Amino acid sequence: MNARERIVTTVNGRRYEREVEPRMLLTDFLRRELGLTGTHVGCEHGVCGACTVIVDGHSARACLCFAVQAHGSEIRTVEGLGTADALSDLQEAFRKHHALQCGFCTPGMLMTCVDVLEKYPLADEHEIREALSGNLCRCTGYEHIVRAVAEVANKRRSERA
């Protein structure tokens, strides 16, 4: 159990080298080893989506990954989006539309949105709701999140056009 593995990962553009127990979850690695506590843990069984991060370009549940699986990977977490005084357009849209209340699911929700906004047109409300269906939010009833995502999706589509 205690034999440690050396892993090298890049998180938000910064390279980290650490020795970890093979059983350490990626969530604990990010939160405890690297101090990146923006990634939250809601269920530890892959349902709620609060721990969503982007691993090599795809959203992933950090609670279902071992840190050692991230060896050689490039990871993006919420800390890699905008900062408190310079939010990204997605974060800004969340704020404008009041798409967060307690803010606990928000980092995972944002990382899912980052992923789906890059991959899908999200042209209507139904598509947006489908895209968000792997992330639970208990505060907002999703309505304002849908509006925020729709605004960013429209903007991205018109930028591409």
Added chain:
Amino acid sequence: MTDPTLLDRVTKDPGEAGEMRPRSVGARVRRLEDPRLLSGRARFTDDLEPRNCVHVAFRRSDHAHARILSVDVSEASAMPGVVAVCTAADLEGIVGPIRATSRMKDYFATSMHPLARDKVRYVGEPVVAVLAENRYLAEDALELINIEYDVLEPLVDPEAALADGAPLLHEEAPSNVIASRTFARGEIDAAMAEAEIRVSGRFRMRRKTPLAMENRACVAEWDAGRRALTLTSTTQIPGIVRDALAELLEMPGHSVRVVAPDVGGGFGGKGSLYGEEVALAALSRKLELPLKWTSDRLEDLISTSQGFDELVEAELGLTRDGAIMALNADVIGDIGAYSIYPWTGVMEPVQVVSFMPGPYRVPVYRGHVRAVSTCKAPTGPYRGVGRPISTFVMERLMDMAAERLGLDPVELRLRNLVRAEEFPYRVASGIVWDRSSFVESLEAACEAVDYAALRREQAVARAEGRLLGIGIATYAELTGIGSRISAAPGMPINTGTESATVRIDSTGAVTANFGIASHGQGLETTLAQVLADELGARLEDIRVLHGDSSLVAHGTGTYASRSAVLAGGAGTLSARAVKDKVLRVAAHLLEASVEDLVAHDGFVHVRGANRNVSFREIAKANYSDMGRLPKELREDLSSTKTYDPFFGTATAATHVAVVEVDPETYQVSLRRFLVAEDCGRIINPMIVDGQVHGAVAQGIGAALYEEVVYDATGQMVTASLADYVVPAAGEVPRIDIVHLEAELPSTVGGFRGMGEGGTIGAPAAIANALSDALSPFGVAVCDLPATPERIFRLIENAGKAKASA
């Protein structure tokens, strides 16, 4: 059937923040707490890790009901990395059991030990605490603990627990009923016998869990030098926890500080005192170690307070004209294993009977309630508390009566709602309704959905064989209640007041300390909006502090739709007193009289003259720049005020649900949902909308998906998020909202509380819509959640009944 463009969004698009507005209250101000939450820079309890922190894991009971014969911790204690293994014996003499007392007659206060002693009473009850160098090791060591149990008969069914000869869960109690109460006005039997029309039913709401996205956690730090304790906890009630710990640990309040940092939702589930908090506090002091515990989702599901578990038999009697004559209700509340602190297990079921008559004129009423203990997690407050069930029952009865009378459900409601000229109206159970939009909300909702057109569309759909239904629920709730009314019956703590300290410091910045604890409500923003207007300060010059027992002498927290009303009121009173001081100083600096001064945007101006002075200069002149003010004019630019709304106020709303049931799978789709509500003066419309959306989503969960299931042995079989299903984005429709500001209540600021209403109205509206949709089968929904399986059985049983008739 519903074209989404039919009804234009009633809510408007958010405007730009920072707009120059004469008033902040009423504006869609962007939240001040958002930047840290959006950027991953917030600080939640589990983000905290003191140096040399020791991690705690709890070994919990595997049995619903058992006597603890022995606990062998020797192997666990010997495991490398384990610091200590503690049982009830280690807490003996240093901390007593948690008891929620009450002045209620014949109430039995259970004793809940932070670590179970002698007996376990539900699966998930903490028995042993393992302290280790990290959470992984602590959880490893749990496996090495051997507990020998003598398994007792589990009490799972609340009706069986009531029966004579049922085993006692608490042997020192006279029975498993911890309290019973009757509310009565008039002669129920005579009135019911006189009623020309009677409708009745047996209604059931199945147990829910609040399910905040953040699991419960706490960190206890004992300062051995100062002999002081700080508990950081995922709590809604830091003030109540501080007072309770001070008492349980026999420490003065100045040496116990309870901090609720950023908290990831509560909904009532973080609104009670927990054994884990007490155990960590006591062990941190005893062992002189910083301790941290973070629960996982399994622990949260099995041990966080649950709610809404009632069985109701009710009958409504009316005249042939549709006037309500009498209401009779018998309620059994399944409170779980312990009576929770401080609310007691009686609060929820008693609210069911006290609110059962709803917003209607009910001349004769009898409501009887029994709170029964069973081998399940304790129940506590959950968004809506009792009223989701009372509204479900009453609104179902209203629809059943309308059907019998051949009246439209809207018409029957209009005939019975308390009307504007009747306020204040005393309900048969003793509640007094303050003026609120009872009739107006129903009328506004019908107008917004074009009710007549909806019924026509329904007729067309029915002709096509589609199962489409329309459901209405009108309700009222008490919010922002003051000291006159106890939040829970006979409770020995005061939840009716809040205080605030508003202070302008030597830099001219405004800091406001509150006893409330915002955990998603956005109170850092809304309270700042209120203060900005009162002081004439800019939003960015104000910081609202909350969620820390050291901020105020007495405060409780955020629950029961109270914070905007109580903290808003206290903040307003304090700000007014501070502003008087500011103007006195400004008058001297500007050589003008106070009456000629006006403050806005952080400056005091002389009306009609081009002279002003900033708050910053005022503060400097007052505190630092000696010589600018005569000594007797210098004063502390701060004020502390307490606000007590005494009775509090009422909030009313009407919900309209349109559902369609798939005739093959019985899957329910929500085609439309509308809320017309009156929360008095709106501080921030965006936040009010968000509260309505979120609460309705929880009401949708309660109506269609969510159910905590215990099997016959008392094992919880819904102990993961794959089994306990809450709505995701696809299960919640667009929710339309109509805001009414009919007549402002007499609270300071004219605010009404509004955080819980969505969960109160939605289950009833959906149950009515489902019953309407399924009326071709002659069935009615009386059991929530109405899962496809329940609907299937309902229709099957109706078919069988018809066949055998």
